[in-house]
Amino acid sequence: MKAIIIDDEKRARHLLSNLITQNCASITSIQEAQDLASGVDLIKKTKPNLVFLDIEMPNQSGLDILEYFPNQIDFKIIFVTAYNQYAVEAFKLSAVDYLLKPVDIIELKAAVTKAEKAIKSNNLNDQLNKLRDSLKQLSIDxxxxxxxxxxxxxxxxxxxxxxxxxxxxxxxxxxxxxxxxxxxxxxxxxxxxxxxxxxxxxxxxxxxxxxxxxxxxxxxxxxxxxxxxxxxxxxxxxxxxxxxxxxxxx
Incomplete structure (x- = not known):
């Protein structure tokens, strides 16, 4: 699988990249982006299977990725957060995968394995639509x-x-x-x-x-x-x- 890491912190990108390389053999290619805009460009250019997306970034939240792909999404997203209660609540509501920083190896492996199954079953859009609905619900709480x-x-x-x-x-x-x-x-x-x-x-x-x-x-x-x-x-x-x-x- 091909993966992209989108995170404004260089050190965080490298740490996650190393964890993936050492523990997730199914991921054979990893690219990085430092903000959402360049990450979206990289996604459109390289067509990854999996995107690790930080939430807390300057200018744009990682959650804004839904605005760039309003109709269909052909890659799996695993959100990464240092703990954003609003976002985590939305993830739980929609059963979307997420990792808390610092990333735990066991949780990383489990998330990647789950992502592989979702990719093989071609079940990528349903959860993102549920996430979109959940975010709307939580914004009017x-x-x-x-x-x-x-x-x-x-x-x-x-x-x-x-x-x-x-x-x-x-x-x-x-x-x-x-x-x-x-x-x-x-x-x-x-x-x-x-x-x-x-x-x-x-x-x-x-x-x-x-x-x-x-x-x-x-x-x-x-x-x-x-x-x-x-x-x-x-x-x-x-x-x-x-x-x-x-x-x-x-």
Whole structure:
């Protein structure tokens, strides 16, 4: 395989190049670029199989590569970051591969092996499209909750679950507080339908899968949330839930 490393730090490029040379025999050619623009030019010129792309670069984030390839991508991307919480959250949402600096050899090998499989199966566009959607979701990470005193803006990550209560909805927050909102559950299901972290597991519940501790196959299937709340999961939703978990966390 041919690979390109895009990173504004020369030392970081060389370190990663050496790790790849010493541990990834399937990669036979490595080229380097010091910024996104020159990296994109190199990609178009050399047609690599694999691109290691740093996120934190001056002028342009590595995430901006999606703007250069809006329709189709024919190479695998492994993002590299010194830890950007916003980006890592997006990667987890979309199951896109990433490496944290300093790069661990075992994680590097695993990422390259996974990339080889994706390249052979020609499954390169799906994850990038999911990443694009995830980044959009995270850029608007607020929801408006109409409470008696006005409007409360809550971050998606602050919400454990929504529970139907007739024409009202109880919103449980990670702080332990809950708010009763004068809108039906359907309102929130429609509002969050494109956010992969929220899942309607039952006619009465919309959960944040980030806070599911366990799927319990006992006493009827239920989800154990991290506040110890047991939430039922419908039989018709069970397989779909497992698919989402595999795509997001495995």
């Amino acid at each position: 607020k929801i408006a909750l109409e409470i008696p005193k006005g409007i409360m803006f809550a971050s998606h990550s602050d919400i454990l679950y929504f529970e139907a209560d007739g024409m009202y909805t109880n919103v449980q927050l990670i702080s332990g507080k809950h708010k009763t909102i004068c809108k039906p559950l359907k309102h929130f299901v429609e509002q969050l339908e494109n956010n992969v972290m929220f899942f309607k597991c039952h006619r009465s519940y919309l959960i944040n899968i980030k806070y599911v501790d366990e799927l319990v196959k006992d006493d009827g299937n239920y989800l154990l949330m991290n506040n110890k709340k047991k939430i039922p999961i419908s039989k018709s939703k069970h397989d779909h839930f497992l698919e989402i978990i595999k795509e997001t966390f495995m």
